[in-house]
Amino acid sequence: MSGIGPFPIQVVTVIAAVLLAWLTARIVGRRTPDVSYKAAGSMILDAVFWGLLTARLAYIAQWWEEYSATPRSMIAIGDGGFVWWVGVLVVVAYIWRRTRSAQILRVPVMAGVMVGVAAWALAGGVLALLLRAAPPLPDLQLATLDEHPVSLSEYAGRPIVLNLWASWCPPCRREMPVFEQAQTDFPDVAFVLVNQGESAQQAQAFLESEGLSLTDVLLDPASEAMRTMNSRGLPTTLFFDAQGRQVDMHLGEITMPSLKDKMLRRFDLSSGSGAEK
Structure with missing residues (x-):
């Protein structure tokens, strides 16, 4: 499976994982006394933005020689160029910092992050299995x-x-x-x-x-x-x-x-x- 409509399947899985993280944060926030579920959901989206940005910048730094030769390609995010572990660390650090003065938000937001990361990792494993089952080079x-x-x-x-x-x-x-x-x-x-x-x-x-x-x-x-x-x-x-x-x-x-x-x-x-x- 290469994608859904015009979108590569890897992009679809990331979007789905972010949506699941946002929903989880809001649901847990609703069930937690004195927590604004809207604030929890908003923080997830803010954290994802900074996580994606730093993950992209880390990838550009890793391949700086190639990107510097064609600067336009730096904005071609459709090629999947992200250092994901850097992005995840930034997301966690951002949330931890933002909730220092409002620690009651930390539980629903971090719950959303954990669910989103788990869903993304699971989807990646499923995609890897599907790829192994892909047909071999055809004799066209x-x-x-x-x-x-x-x-x-x-x-x-x-x-x-x-x-x-x-x-x-x-x-x-x-x-x-x-x-x-x-x-x-x-x-x-x-x-x-x-x-x-x-x-x-x-x-x-x-x-x-x-x-x-x-x-x-x-x-x-x-x-x-x-x-x-x-x-x-x-x-x-x-x-x-x-x-x-x-x-x-x-x-x-x-x-x-x-x-x-x-x-x-x-x-x-x-x-x-x-x-x-």
Whole structure:
């Protein structure tokens, strides 16, 4: 499952966890004498804001070299770039500080935090199990830009980053330079960009107009890859290990920090394969 509507499933789980934390704080606050349940709920939202902000800033600091090269990507929070443990610590510290003079609020608010974190962790575990059950790299019959037939299974045996894209898709166009750079930085990884629903002439014209040099661009005029991989939209990026098992996925535009982060966490890359940060 890649997402719900246009939203990646990881974003949906975070929103659900925050909502559950807010509801829990209000419910416990209602049942606690002399506590404003509205104040408890409001404090949860304030704490989440500061937690998300610091988690994002920590991630940017971790990948500063990549972000400084493309500053616009710092605001592309859809790529999932957060250091979550930093955010959780800030949430707890913020609540603890805010409730020093109103400790009666601490119980409902901290109860909300614990329920929200537990729900988020549980959802993460379920998503990991679902990912392990995802189908392996499919044996799709595609074509090269010069329209020679090629099977997707021919790339098996090394890690694969599989990107589904189209030239009419703005986020697809924006992320293409990321894959161009990554294929140089990670020569032991196959970056396979499968065009969806367009002709060889359309795909080639786009690549030439943008001055892109990509080694593995394939054609899928019937968009079979989207159906086979249950993609809900473009772009979609899927990560397969050397055994052909799907180990991660990303719905929407991906930035260089997020791409490198996922590869270093999911693939067994040697230092000679561009693995050093």
